[in-house]
Amino acid sequence: MQWTSILAIYFLFWVMSAFVLLPFGVRTADEAGVAKVAGQAESAPVNFRPGRLVIRATVIATVLTTLFVLNYEFGWIGADDLDILPKPPSQTGSPG
Template identity: 30%
Template structure:
C-alpha cells in the first residue's frame, strides 16, 4: 500500500467519523434558553468544533489502525470478501 493510498483512506475515515461525532453533545439555543434574536432556534448554543476535531482524530486513528492491522496481517482475505459478496445461489 502506497503512502498516497494510506493518506486517502485515512482522510475518508476521518471525514466519516467527523460527521458521526459532530452531533454529540450539541444543545440548541432553544434547549439552552440562550436564544439570540435573528438566529435559528435550532442553531447550537456552543458548537465546540475544535474539541470534536480532536475526538474525531483520535477515534479515526483507532479505526484506521484496526483496518491497517487487518490489511497487513491478511485477516480478511480477498477470496473471502469475494465469496461473501456474491449473490446467493438458488
C-alpha cells in the same frame, strides 16, 4: 501499502468521523435555557466546540485507519469472508 494510500484512507475516515460526531454534545438555545439572538434558527447550536470535534475525529480516524491497515497486512477479514449470498445449487446429473 503505500503511505499515500494510508493518508488518503485516514482522511476519508477523519471526514466520516467528523460528520458522524457533529450532532453529539450540541445543545440548542432552548435546551440550554439561553436567550436566542434575533434571527437565530431554532436548531442553531449554542455550544459548538470545533476543537473538541477535531480531537475526537482524529482519535477515531486513527483507530479505524490502524485497524484497516492491519487487516490489509494480515488479512483477518477478506472479501470471501463477507460473502453472505447463498451458493447456487450445483447441477448434478446429465442434461436430458
